[in-house]
Amino acid sequence: MRKNFTHLILVAAAFIAGTVYQQQQDIFAQDQMVYELRTYTTAPGRLPPLLDRFGGGEIDLFHKHGMTSVGYWVPDDDELSQNTLVYMVAHDNRDAATESWANFSADPVWTEMWNKSLEDGPIVTGVAVQFLDPTSFSPLQ
16 A cells, blocks of 8 residues: 555656646747748749849838848748748747737738738738747757
């Protein structure tokens, strides 16, 4: 009976320690640098205008509103290279990301740029967003 009781106490202690560790990890993840990976799919033939918009001032607006550019890519795949832009920006944390995007969206320069880019029809038909937290061994922290 004493052996079962000791085992039960050890299991409970391990569970509590794991829960405390997970809560600390959650807090850490919310307060650390976060990377945002975005993939845009365009309507047929509309990737060049999207690239022109990014290269023509959109990235400058990201910086203005606190986002850090990590990189911008077109896939090295024949089909995807015709309609896909992948990029990554970094934020101090998730709250900073929310604030940056809100300020970016409300910027009248962005509104004008976006409206102008749509004069020949819609550009982006799909957006995938993923927030990434760096591992302890990642060169990007």
